[in-house]
Amino acid sequence: MNNIEEIQELLHEKNHDKLYTVLEQYHPVDIAQLMEELSQDESMDLFSSLEFDTAVQVLGEIDSYRKHFILTNLEYNYARKLIREMSADDVADLLGDLKDEEKRQILSLLGENKYDLIELLSYARNTAGGRMTTEYIAFPKEMKAKEALDKLAELAVDAETIYYIYVVDSEGRLVGVVSLRDLILAPENTPIEDFMQTDVKKVNVLQEQEEVARLIQKYGFLALPVVDDDNVLLGIVTVDDAMTVVEEETTEDILKLSGSNVDEDIDVGQVSIWTRAKRRLPWILLCIFGEIISGRVIDDFSSALQTIVALSFFIPVLMDMGGNVGTQSAAIVVRSIATGELKTLSIAKNVLREAGVGIILGLVNGLLVAAITYVWQGKVLLGLVVGIAMTFNLTIAAMLGTFFPLLWYKIGQDPAVASGPLVTTILDILGLLVYFSTATWILKL
Amino acid sequence: VLPKKDVLLIKHFVLNKSDEAQKILANLHPADIAQILSEIKNGNKKLFFQMMTSSKAAEVLEEFEPYDRLPIIEEMTEAETIKILENMSVDEIVDLFQQMPTAQAESLLRKLPKEDYEVLRSLLKMADDTAGGLMTTDYVYIYSDATVSEAINDVRQFGHKAETIYYIYVVDEKKHLKGVLSLRELITAPRDKKIHEIMHTNVVAVNVDQDQEEVAKIISRYSLLAVPVVNDSNRLLGIVTVDDAMEVMEEENTEDIHKMAGITPEEDTAFSRTIWGASKKRLLWLFICLMGDMLSGSVIDGFSHVLESMVALAFFIPVLMATGGNVGTQSLALAVRGIATEKLNRKNILKFISGETLAGGQLGVICGGIVALLTYLWQRDAQLSLAVGLSMCISLILASLIGILVPLLFRLLNIDPAVASGPFITTIVDISTLSVYFTVSTYLLDVLSSNIAGTLKEVLV
Numbered sequence: 001m002n003n004i005e006e007i008q009e010l011l012h013e014k015n016h017d018k019l020y021t022v023l024e025q026y027h028p029v030d031i032a033q034l035m036e037e038l039s040q041d042e043s044m045d046l047f048s049s050l051e052f053d054t055a056v057q058v059l060g061e062i063d064s065y066r067k068h069f070i071l072t073n074l075e076y077n078y079a080r081k082l083i084r085e086m087s088a089d090d091v092a093d094l095l096g097d098l099k100d101e102e103k104r105q106i107l108s109l110l111g112e113n114k115y116d117l118i119e120l121l122s123y124a125r126n127t128a129g130g131r132m133t134t135e136y137i138a139f140p141k142e143m144k145a146k147e148a149l150d151k152l153a154e155l156a157v158d159a160e161t162i163y164y165i166y167v168v169d170s171e172g173r174l175v176g177v178v179s180l181r182d183l184i185l186a187p188e189n190t191p192i193e194d195f196m197q198t199d200v201k202k203v204n205v206l207q208e209q210e211e212v213a214r215l216i217q218k219y220g221f222l223a224l225p226v227v228d229d230d231n232v233l234l235g236i237v238t239v240d241d242a243m244t245v246v247e248e249e250t251t252e253d254i255l256k257l258s259g260s261n262v263d264e265d266i267d268v269g270q271v272s273i274w275t276r277a278k279r280r281l282p283w284i285l286l287c288i289f290g291e292i293i294s295g296r297v298i299d300d301f302s303s304a305l306q307t308i309v310a311l312s313f314f315i316p317v318l319m320d321m322g323g324n325v326g327t328q329s330a331a332i333v334v335r336s337i338a339t340g341e342l343k344t345l346s347i348a349k350n351v352l353r354e355a356g357v358g359i360i361l362g363l364v365n366g367l368l369v370a371a372i373t374y375v376w377q378g379k380v381l382l383g384l385v386v387g388i389a390m391t392f393n394l395t396i397a398a399m400l401g402t403f404f405p406l407l408w409y410k411i412g413q414d415p416a417v418a419s420g421p422l423v424t425t426i427l428d429i430l431g432l433l434v435y436f437s438t439a440t441w442i443l444k445l
Numbered sequence: 446v447l448p449k450k451d452v453l454l455i456k457h458f459v460l461n462k463s464d465e466a467q468k469i470l471a472n473l474h475p476a477d478i479a480q481i482l483s484e485i486k487n488g489n490k491k492l493f494f495q496m497m498t499s500s501k502a503a504e505v506l507e508e509f510e511p512y513d514r515l516p517i518i519e520e521m522t523e524a525e526t527i528k529i530l531e532n533m534s535v536d537e538i539v540d541l542f543q544q545m546p547t548a549q550a551e552s553l554l555r556k557l558p559k560e561d562y563e564v565l566r567s568l569l570k571m572a573d574d575t576a577g578g579l580m581t582t583d584y585v586y587i588y589s590d591a592t593v594s595e596a597i598n599d600v601r602q603f604g605h606k607a608e609t610i611y612y613i614y615v616v617d618e619k620k621h622l623k624g625v626l627s628l629r630e631l632i633t634a635p636r637d638k639k640i641h642e643i644m645h646t647n648v649v650a651v652n653v654d655q656d657q658e659e660v661a662k663i664i665s666r667y668s669l670l671a672v673p674v675v676n677d678s679n680r681l682l683g684i685v686t687v688d689d690a691m692e693v694m695e696e697e698n699t700e701d702i703h704k705m706a707g708i709t710p711e712e713d714t715a716f717s718r719t720i721w722g723a724s725k726k727r728l729l730w731l732f733i734c735l736m737g738d739m740l741s742g743s744v745i746d747g748f749s750h751v752l753e754s755m756v757a758l759a760f761f762i763p764v765l766m767a768t769g770g771n772v773g774t775q776s777l778a779l780a781v782r783g784i785a786t787e788k789l790n791r792k793n794i795l796k797f798i799s800g801e802t803l804a805g806g807q808l809g810v811i812c813g814g815i816v817a818l819l820t821y822l823w824q825r826d827a828q829l830s831l832a833v834g835l836s837m838c839i840s841l842i843l844a845s846l847i848g849i850l851v852p853l854l855f856r857l858l859n860i861d862p863a864v865a866s867g868p869f870i871t872t873i874v875d876i877s878t879l880s881v882y883f884t885v886s887t888y889l890l891d892v893l894s895s896n897i898a899g900t901l902k903e904v905l906v
Contacts, residue, residue: 276801425767
C-alpha cells in the first residue's frame with residue numbers, strides 16, 4: 001500500500017478537503033487498518049476528519065488500545081455520541097481489554113447506558129455470553145407477518161442482523177425462528193407461529209465459544225440464539241463473530257501445540273518481554289528436566305560410547321525424527337478433534353491405527369538411515385543398529401503423539417496442550433534407551 | 446447434538462420404512478440427517494433419501510464432503526440422482542462432478558435442464574481453489590433504474606432459488622457490477638425511490654481467479670454475508686457465500702497446522718484415509734529432516750576428538766538439542782500465525798522481531814542458569830557446567846531468531862510461510878545448537894588444537 005504515504009502527507013499538510021475525498025473511497029475496515037499503521041497522533045487526526053457514520057464503523061474495527069486513546073482524546077460530547085452508536089458487544093469487548101482506570105473513563109462516557117452492559121460484562125469472554133450481542137430482533141408468536149415486516153423496517157437500523165427473527169412467548173422464552181426470507185415470502189395475515197421453525201438450534205449462555213462457532217458452521221447459520229437455563233432468549237452470536245472465534249481458536253491450537261501457554265491472541269504491541277518469555281517457559285523447563293534424564297541414559301552407556309564414538313553421531317537424527325513423527329501425529333489428532341472429523345474417540349483404536357502409520361514411516365526411514373550410516377561409516381552392524389532404533393522410535397512416536405492429545409481430551413483438558421514438547425521429551429528418553437541397548441547387544445559392547 | 450436415543454429411533458423408523466419416518470425427516474435439519482447417515486451402512490443410505498422430498502435430499506447431500514457423496518449416489522438410480530441434482534445449488538454440483546469419473550459426470554450433465562447445463566459447463570472449467578471454483582450462480586440481481594418496490598417484487602419472485610437474498614447486486618444491461626444493496630436497506634427504503642439513488646457503489650468484489658483463501662479472508666475482514674465474483678471487465682459472474690468461506694477457512698487452518706508439523710497438504714480423498722496414504726503425506730519432510738540431521742551428526746563427527754577426551758559432553762546433547770528445538774518451534778508458531786492472521790504488518794514487524802529475540806534471550810538466561818546448575822550438581826565440574834549453560838543461552842537466542850526469521854524470509858520470497866515447518870526449523874536449529882555447543886566447550890575446556898580448528902572450518906564450509 002503506497003496510499004499510506006499519501007495519507008500521511010495530506011495529514012501533515014492539514015489538507016482536510018483532499019483527505020476527505022480520498023477517504024471516501026475507502027471501506028471502514030481499510031481505514032481502520034490504515035490507522036493501525038499510523039502514529040497515534042496521526043490516527044487521531046485522521047479519525048477526526050471522518051464523517052460520523054464512517055467514524056462509528058471505523059471505531060468498531062480498530063484495536064482496543066487505540067479505541068481507548070481515541071475516545072478519551074476526542075471532544076467529550078462527540079465521544080459520547082460515538083460510543084452510544086457502538087454495538088453493545090463491541091463496547092463490552094473493549095471494556096474487557098482495559099485496565100481499571102481506563103475502564104472508568106469509558107464507563108463515564110457511557111453515562112446511564114452502562115447499566116445495559118453490566119450483564120454482558122458478567123460473562124466470561126470465551127463463552128457464548130461473552131460473544132453475544134443483545135441487539136437482535138424478537139417478536140411475540142401471535143404477531144402477523146405484515147405487522148412483523150413493518151415493525152422490522154423500524155427496528156432494522158439498530159439490530160446486528162435482521163435476517164433471523166426470533167419468536168418468543170410472553171415469558172421471553174425462545175419458541176421459534178423465522179428467516180427474513182420466510183417472512184417476506186409469507187402471506188400477510190398469518191401469525192408468525194403458523195410458519196415459524198420450532199426446532200430452533202440454540203446455545204446456552206455458558207457454552208464455550210468454540211462450540212458456538214462449530215454449530216454456526218455446521219448448520220451454515222448467519223446467527224445463533226443464546227438462551228439461559230430456562231430457555232429465555234438473551235442474545236445472539238453472529239457469523240462474523242464466529243469466524244473470528246475460529247481464527248482465534250486455531251491460533252491457540254497452533255501455539256499450544258508448540259508448547260506456549262496463550263489464553264488470548266498473538267499480541268505484537270503491548271505485551272512485556274517478561275510476559276512473552278513467561279508463557280513459553282513452563283513446558284521448556286519440563287523439557288529440560290526430561291532431557292537431563294536422556295543425558296543419564298547416555299551416561300549409563302558411556303563405556304559403549306567411549307569404545308565407539310561414532311554412536312554419538314546418530315543421536316541427533318534419532319532424537320529429531322522421533323520428535324518429528326510425534327509432532328505430526330499430535331497435529332493430526334488435535335486438528336481432527338477440533339474440526340469434529342475424528343471417526344472414533346476410542347484411544348485404543350486411534351493409537352493402533354497410528355501405529356500402522358508409524359511402522360511404515362519407521363521402516364522406510366530406518367532403511368534409509370541404515371544405508372546412509374553404512375555409506376558414511378562403512379560398518380554394516382552400526383547401520384543395522386541405527387536402522388532398528390529408527391524403526392522402533394518412529395513407531396512409538398506415532399503412538400505417543402496420538403495418545404496424549406486424546407488422553408487430555410478424555411479427561412476434559414484441551415487436547416492441544418503442549419503435546420509437542422511433552423511427546424518429544426518422553427520419546428527422547430525411550431529412543432536413546434532403545435538405541436544404546438540395541439548397540440550394546442548387536443555390537444557386543 | 447442429537448440425543449442418542451432419538452438417533453436410534455429415527456434409524457429404526459427409516460429402516461422399517463414406517464410412515465412416521467417421512468414426517469420426522471421433514472422436520473430435521475439437513476446437517477443432523479447427514480450426521481445420522483454417516484453411521485448408516487452403505488446400501489441402506491438410499492432408504493433415507495427415498496423418504497425425503499428432492500429438495501430436502503439435495504440439502505442433505507450438500508452436507509457431505511464431495512468425495513463422501515459418491516458412494517451415496519452409487520446406491521441410487523440415475524433418475525433419482527437427477528431429481529436430487531436439480532435441487533442442488535450449482536457450486537455443490539460442480540464439487541461433486543469433480544470427484545466423479547469424467548464419463549459419469551458427462552452423462553449426468555447431459556440429463557440436466559439446458560440452462561443448468563450451460564452454467565455447469567463453464568463452472569467446471571474453473572480451478573477448484575479459486576473464487577470461480579467456489580462461487581454459485583444462484584443470486585439476485587436488479588437493474589439500477591428499477592424502483593425499490595419493483596426490486597422487492599423481484600426478490601420475492603426469484604428469491605426461492607437464490608443462495609442468499611440478503612444482498613442484492615445491481616448491474617447494467619451487460620451485467621457489469623454497478624452496486625450493491627442489502628435486503629435490510631431495501632426494505633427500509635421508501636418504495637418509490639430508484640435503486641441507483643440508494644445503492645452502494647463502492648462494492649467489495651473479488652476476481653474470478655482469486656485464490657480461495659483470499660476470498661475467505663475478504664469475507665471475514667469486511668464481515669460480509671457474501672462477496673460478488675467478477676471477471677477482468679467487472680462483469681458479475683457469481684457470488685461466494687459466508688458459509689462456504691467458513692469451510693475454506695477451516696480447510697486452510699487445517700492445512701496450516703499440518704504444514705507446521707511437516708505434513709504435506711493434499712486434497713483429502715479416500716486415498717489419504719488408507720494407512721499408506723496417510724504415511725505418504727508425512728514422508729517428504731521426514732526425508733528432508735533426516736538429511737539435515739545427518740549434518741548435525743557430522744558436526745559431532747567434526748568434534749569427535751573433543752568428545753573422545755570428554756565423554757560427559759555427550760550427556761548434554763539431548764537437553765541442548767531438545768530445548769533449542771522447542772524454543773525454535775515456539776517462535777515459529779508465533780510468526781506463522783502472526784502472518785496468517787495479518788497481525789504482523791510493516792509497522793510492527795521490527796518490534797515483533799526485537800521483542801521475541803529479547804524474550805528468547807531471557808529464556809536463554811533462565812534455562813542456561815538452570816541447566817548449568819543441574820550440570821554442576823551431576824558432574825561436579827565447574828568448567829563443564831559453564832560450557833553447557835553458556836551454550837544453552839546462545840543457542841536459545843539463535844533458535845528464536847531462526848524460528849522467526851525463516852518464515853518471514855519465506856514470506857518475503859512469496860513462499861507460504863507455513864511451509865517452514867516445525868521439523869524443518871528443528872533441524873536447522875540442531876545444526877546451529879551443536880555447532881555452538883562444541884565450539885564453546887572446545888574453547889572453555891581448553892582442548893583446542895589446530896587439528897580441531899581445521900575440522901571446524903571443514904564442517905562450516
